[in-house]
Amino acid sequence: MNHSFVVKKLNGDGLIKINSNSLDLGFGKGSDVLSMAELGFEVDAVNNNAIEIENFKSELNIPINLNYKINIIDNNIENFVIEKNKYNCIIASNSLPFIASKDKVLEIIKNIAEGLTEQGCFYITIFGEKDEWRENKNMSFFTFDEIKSFLDSLNLNFYHNTIEEGYAQTMKGDIKYWNIFKFIYIKK
Numbered sequence: 109m110n111h112s113f114v115v116k117k118l119n120g121d122g123l124i125k126i127n128s129n130s131l132d133l134g135f136g137k138g139s140d141v142l143s144m145a146e147l148g149f150e151v152d153a154v155n156n157n158a159i160e161i162e163n164f165k166s167e168l169n170i171p172i173n174l175n176y177k178i179n180i181i182d183n184n185i186e187n188f189v190i191e192k193n194k195y196n197c198i199i200a201s202n203s204l205p206f207i208a209s210k211d212k213v214l215e216i217i218k219n220i221a222e223g224l225t226e227q228g229c230f231y232i233t234i235f236g237e238k239d240e241w242r243e244n245k246n247m248s249f250f251t252f253d254e255i256k257s258f259l260d261s262l263n264l265n266f267y268h269n270t271i272e273e274g275y276a277q278t279m280k281g282d283i284k285y286w287n288i289f290k291f292i293y294i295k296k
């Protein structure tokens with residue numbers, strides 16, 4: 109299987125322990141979920157988009173995917189209770205920016221950190237204030253320093269971040285100006 113970019117990075121850097129539990133918050137088409145499941149993870153996959161959930165369920169019925177341990181959870185990220193110390197890996201890729209309240213996003217990130225087992229890691233993305241969607245009141249945007257200092261306060265080990273901006277395609281195929289911060293932290 110051609111693993112997703114994120115899972116390739118986490119696995120290639122030896123950050124994840126296969127045959128354990130992982131969580132994907134806002135799984136979209138499910139490429140990170142499938143990659144983790146293929147590696148042997150039992151994956152809890154959260155999404156609140158009915159069409160994406162149905163599409164992903166159909167994909168899981170394809171014979172090569174039948175043995176994967178994937179629990180699809182139809183819920184809002186805001187309402188999903190992250191069990192403490194359960195997950196070796198938590199991914200929230202381009203999903204947290206779709207939550208309007210910045211305080212809620214910070215609370216979720218704190219819960220993500222608490223959901224990790226020792227040496228577990230998370231990969232999350234946050235949109236910066238230069239992003240073209242910045243006026244959208246249903247979304248949240250942070251300055252880099254704001255989010256980085258919050259993450260650094262969580263008593264985790266910093267592993268990696270990128271600051272990206274420029275024109276690129278949306279999932280729908282339009283072109284927009286993106287400003288995205290990507291972070292990997294590891295639980296002590």
Ligand SMILES: C[S@@+](CC[C@H](N)C(=O)[O-])C[C@H]1O[C@@H](n2cnc3c(N)ncnc32)[C@H](O)[C@@H]1O
Pocket residue numbers: 133134135136137138154155156157160183184185186200201202203206207279
């Ligand atoms: C831009 S897509 C990203 C999908 C995937 N993680 C990726 O990186 O390709 C955002 C995803 O987050 C989900 N999402 C956004 N807000 C959500 C919320 N409040 N609760 C649950 N899922 C949410 C959307 O349904 C969609 O699947």
